[in-house]
Amino acid sequence: MARPRKPTALHVVDGTFRADRQPRKTLTPGAKMPDAPAHVRRDLIAFTEWRRIAREFAGLGMITALDRGPLAAVCVLYGRWVRAENALAKMGERDATTHGLIIRTALGNAIQNPLVGIANRAMLMYVRMCREFGMTPAARAGIEMAPGPTDDETPAGRYF
Incomplete structure (x- = not known):
């Protein structure tokens, strides 16, 4: 397994920050949040985690219907x-x-x-899945965000 990227903030603190080595990829906000699967809605702990994560992702506009299964796995692992x-x-x-x-x-x-x-095992798998969604500091080090929607345009309000 490849070594996780060091967060930019740590490069700055260590004095090893180089602008030419920063990620060039960007995510474009504006995705619609999918509904939680039935098995996640039946589990109160998993569904609470779904809503917590969904609010964040919907506010950033960085989730689609394709993410429904992996996000459900994250929430079920958290519940377990x-x-x-x-x-x-x-x-x-x-x-x-x-x-x-x-x-x-x-x-x-x-x-x-x-x-x-x-x-x-559940904790280990949860953290691994969180990396896939950029939910750890090291995972976020490789993500650049395009300017997000204003509070009036955010899709989070439509779901919660």
Whole structure:
């Protein structure tokens, strides 16, 4: 996997900023936000994340109907991560020693709680998918935005 681009702000701080190496691509605002898929609407946590992200993208005008599936994946992964973390927190309340991170098998062996693996994997996949949408500082380093719509023209108001 290629190394992620360093954000421009860090280049400036490090003194390694060079204007000739900045991205030349631009995104043109003005895309219409798609509706959330049914399986995302049924999951309150995933749908809340959909609305949060959708507001941002609709305000920037940088999402289309083609992004519906990948954006749904981001939201479902977020919901899975939050649910696993909430379940671990509940188990941790009852277990002051390991805080729910270690459980005992039927034979009495101590193993890592499977919820830890679920939470870690969902978090990892969520962050990877967020990079695809430019939702991390390093991912945004490679994006230049064309001037966006004014507040009167923004498509976000039509959806929320």
